[in-house]
Amino acid sequence: MTLILLYAAVFVAALVAAEALLRTYVRTSERHKAVxxxxxxxxxxxxxxxxxxxxxxxxxxxxxxxxxxxxxxxxxxxxxxxxxxxAKRFSLFGIVGAICVWLVVQYLVPINLVRIPIxxxxxxxxxxxxxxxxxxxxxxxxxxxxxxxxxxxxxxxxxxxxxxxxxxxxxxxxxxxxxxxxxxxxxxxxxxxxxxxxxxxxxxxxxxxxxxxxxxxxxxxxxxxxxxxxxxxxxxxxxxxxxxxxxxxxxxSAEGRITGIFMSMYPFLLYGMIRTLAPTYFDPVWDSGYGTIIVTALFVVMAIGNVIIYKMVNFEY
Structure with missing residues (x-):
């Protein structure tokens, strides 16, 4: 599985690099053309x-x-x-993106009941x-x-x-x-x-x-x-x-916005780090049969917290 993720990461990196080089070339050539x-x-x-x-x-x-x-x-x-x-570009990136997302979700979430909705x-x-x-x-x-x-x-x-x-x-x-x-x-x-x-x-x-x-x-x-x-x-x-x-x-409001972004990403980063260092650490949760309920409750709480943070750092003027 690790080898597959490595190959997928290399493929995505090569695709992004090729896209960046192509965009750089197009932008450079457009400087000598119309505005x-x-x-x-x-x-x-x-x-x-x-x-x-x-x-x-x-x-x-x-x-x-x-x-x-x-x-x-x-x-x-x-x-x-x-x-x-x-349509062709949309299809290409859609297929590649779906494959990459599935590999990441398959690595992080071991239960199909939770894996497929995510x-x-x-x-x-x-x-x-x-x-x-x-x-x-x-x-x-x-x-x-x-x-x-x-x-x-x-x-x-x-x-x-x-x-x-x-x-x-x-x-x-x-x-x-x-x-x-x-x-x-x-x-x-x-x-x-x-x-x-x-x-x-x-x-x-x-x-x-x-x-x-x-x-x-x-x-x-x-x-x-x-x-x-x-x-x-x-x-x-x-x-x-x-x-x-x-x-x-x-x-x-820059400090509050950065804090909100970090707090939103931190649970996923922490879970990925623990899952990488200790793959069996969360097995008791999944084996207990309450994994779906726990994950759903956590997502609901995180969504409410993100809405509150967003309201705190975005002002009407």
């Missing part, structure tokens, strides 16, 4: 409308995706993560965690670059360009995720979508709360008039102040 993914696709296609539809299809936004009754929230989270759907739960949670982390990272990057995008739009408006031209300039000059998302916004305005609907679609695709301020500002200005440059300047300053406040709160 963002949308411009890269437009360089190789003369049909902009088809490129626009293909980008929506890659993100899973084709069709009435928001009207699906059961999968609405999950699919929206997937769209906001910015991940590109690739395996299924892990196979369900790992993709959700990956999508959630990718979504959080993309939203954080978007929020950080949004004030800079508004500054670019301000300079275009101050030079006398209309709002659609300013949005197109942001799409051309800014990197992802700002560039691609504003590019899709520009395409929707070009193809006849109203400004309010296009901004609503942008908000659904990204999920950043700051976009609500942008949508409200542009909608009010379009209805009542006013100095759009001054409005966007004030909005850019407000967003920068919000970002600084978030960073300050995050730094203040």
């Amino acid at each position: 963002n993914h949308r411009l890269t696709l437009l360089e190789g296609s003369e049909n902009h409308r088809e490129t626009y539809r293909e980008m929506l299809k890659q993100r899973g936004i084709d069709g009435e995706w928001r009207s699906l009754p059961l999968m609405q929230r999950l699919r929206q989270y997937y769209v906001q993560s910015g991940l590109k759907f690739d 395996f299924l739960l892990a196979c369900l949670l790992i993709p959700v965690v990956i999508v959630w982390r990718a979504r959080a990272k993309r939203m954080r990057k978007f929020s950080e670059k949004l004030p800079e995008a508004l500054d670019v739009a301000n300079r275009s408006l101050a030079a006398g360009h209309p709002l659609p031209a300013a949005i197109t300039l942001v799409a051309r000059e800014m990197p992802d995720p700002i560039g691609t998302e504003f590019g899709l916004l520009s395409d929707e305005l070009t193809y006849g979508v109203t400004l309010d609907d296009a901004l609503m679609n942008l908000n659904h695709r990204v999920g950043v709360e700051d976009l609500n301020l942008l949508a409200i500002s542009l909608s009010v200005q379009a209805g009542t008039g006013g100095n759009l440059v001054e409005i966007l300047q004030n909005l850019s300053k407000t967003l920068r102040d919000r970002f600084m406040l978030k960073a300050k709160v995050k730094s203040i």
Whole structure:
């Protein structure tokens, strides 16, 4: 069993290393190409409308995706993560990941009655965690670059360009995720979508709360008039102040968040260490017939503790 785990670890390490090298090569080559993914696709296609539809299809936004009754929230989270759907790659990583999870669970849990539910739960949670982390990272990057995008739009408006031209300039000059998302916004305005609907679609695709301020500002200005440059300047300053406040709160709560992460991982690390050093240490628990009840109770208590810790270190502001 140890030899199988070693082979599995070597295989996963080689797979991850190959993926990292490939990503490094792609990123290096992209430095000499377009600024963002949308411009890269437009360089190789003369049909902009088809490129626009293909980008929506890659993100899973084709069709009435928001009207699906059961999968609405999950699919929206997937769209906001910015991940590109690739069936072959998804299948490969899914099979390899399931095999690795099964080997780890088989090594740590000796009873099938407990092993199978833990395996299924892990196979369900790992993709959700990956999508959630990718979504959080993309939203954080978007929020950080949004004030800079508004500054670019301000300079275009101050030079006398209309709002659609300013949005197109942001799409051309800014990197992802700002560039691609504003590019899709520009395409929707070009193809006849109203400004309010296009901004609503942008908000659904990204999920950043700051976009609500942008949508409200542009909608009010379009209805009542006013100095759009001054409005966007004030909005850019407000967003920068919000970002600084978030960073300050995050730094203040860093110790609590690290403590919460460590306390969540510690029981599993301790169990794995004891299981490795003394494989028969937990055999009386499993042989007693109460192993399933004990494990279930421990997971419930840990879940309650994690929720409490999460509420303590995450603040509303």
